[in-house]
Amino acid sequence: MSALAKPYHRGDLDRTLKDAAVGLITELGPAGFSLREVARRAGVSHAAPAHHFGDSRGLLTSIAVEAFETLDRAITEAIADCTDPRERFVIMARVYVRTGIDYPAHAAIVFRADLVDCDDPRYQHAGLLAYGHLESVLAGIRDLTNPALDVSNATRLAWSAMQGLLTLYPNMERLSFLGGSELGEPEQLAERFAELLLAGLAG
């Protein structure tokens, strides 16, 4: 039986369990996660998740992998009609933040080394897939505008920028001290952020 086999019994329980876990984390945060509750929501016995994922780290790692894959797909689709690296960079920023807001559970666990097995090859592979988009677009920006640009570090900074925005955006809405002028849509902030970085990166 191949790893890509279709559902064997009573539907794709693998999928159902991951969806239940995502729903649970979306509602209660990672602190509210448990295999028992996931099983309950999926309508299966509490021993079923272990059968599929071994333990909670296994299940969460699978979800983290999907987080990267979802991001990869969203980016691939969004930049398809665009060739200019600078425009692509802005699009990626927008997509990164939008995706994180649409999948808050994914965003909440993807870099949590205490919950996820970051050494899992699937995690590494999917992460590189998503990260690769940003790295290659920054290489394009280097070629186009600034031969002296350190692409590796620029990629790290750009990724950090978007991840930070994702972490703080929900707090900006809630915390008065992160307030001030009207808070725009996350995409607007992401776009503004990307343009700001672009100005600096282009030298």
Add this chain to the structure above:
Amino acid sequence: MSALAKPYHRGDLDRTLKDAAVGLITELGPAGFSLREVARRAGVSHAAPAHHFGDSRGLLTSIAVEAFETLDRAITEAIADCTDPRERFVIMARVYVRTGIDYPAHAAIVFRADLVDCDDPRYQHAGLLAYGHLESVLAGIRDLTNPALDVSNATRLAWSAMQGLLTLYPNMERLSFLGGSELGEPEQLAERFAELLLAGLAG
């Protein structure tokens, strides 16, 4: 008895419990936190933490408040000998990231709304204290270089940038796909990041 009373019995248990909690989270991450284990490490009965903090949310909120206070103190000290807003901005970036690396438990929980009571007035107050430094330095940059600068949004972006760097830095060391060229000290990255933002913000 005032809220600032000195230790009453057998030393400052309030302090000891917070230190134990910080040590625990530093070692195991927020997922490994429990009041029982904190009490065990502090060498007191397991009911003692509840006596001081009510529940785990209370204890973690206290630690989050200290996270902001520590950052405030570190920034205040670091910018004392410097008046130029642009230089101050770079210093703050460096201090933010350095402080986060030195106090990983603080950084891990301070924006975790599922663990911390962000509506607590002490949290709001301490947050504003730390955030205020950044906001006023950006107002200074606006006055000096770019009257059109939206200070509120610039502050949000700058804060996001540093928070993101803090989240990803440990992963940069561990994850091959965040690799590439040699990874410098966190301060170097923070400084580079700040200068990049500065170039964009100055218009």
Add this chain to the structure above:
DNA sequence: TGTACATCAGTGAACGCGCGTTCACTGATGTAC
């Protein structure tokens, strides 16, 4: 086509454990006289 067997996804009872919470208590410190 039908029957007999193999596979294995998912069950459900049982287990021991660590958790948070409660509560009557103890005993060290501070205060009144």
Add this chain to the structure above:
DNA sequence: TGTACATCAGTGAACGCGCGTTCACTGATGTAC
């Protein structure tokens, strides 16, 4: 100064609960003949 009392930080036994894990099992599906 000494004694008697009040306070309250911290104790420790007891509780019920939800957790992860184990394991013999069941029964639906796939396969061989």
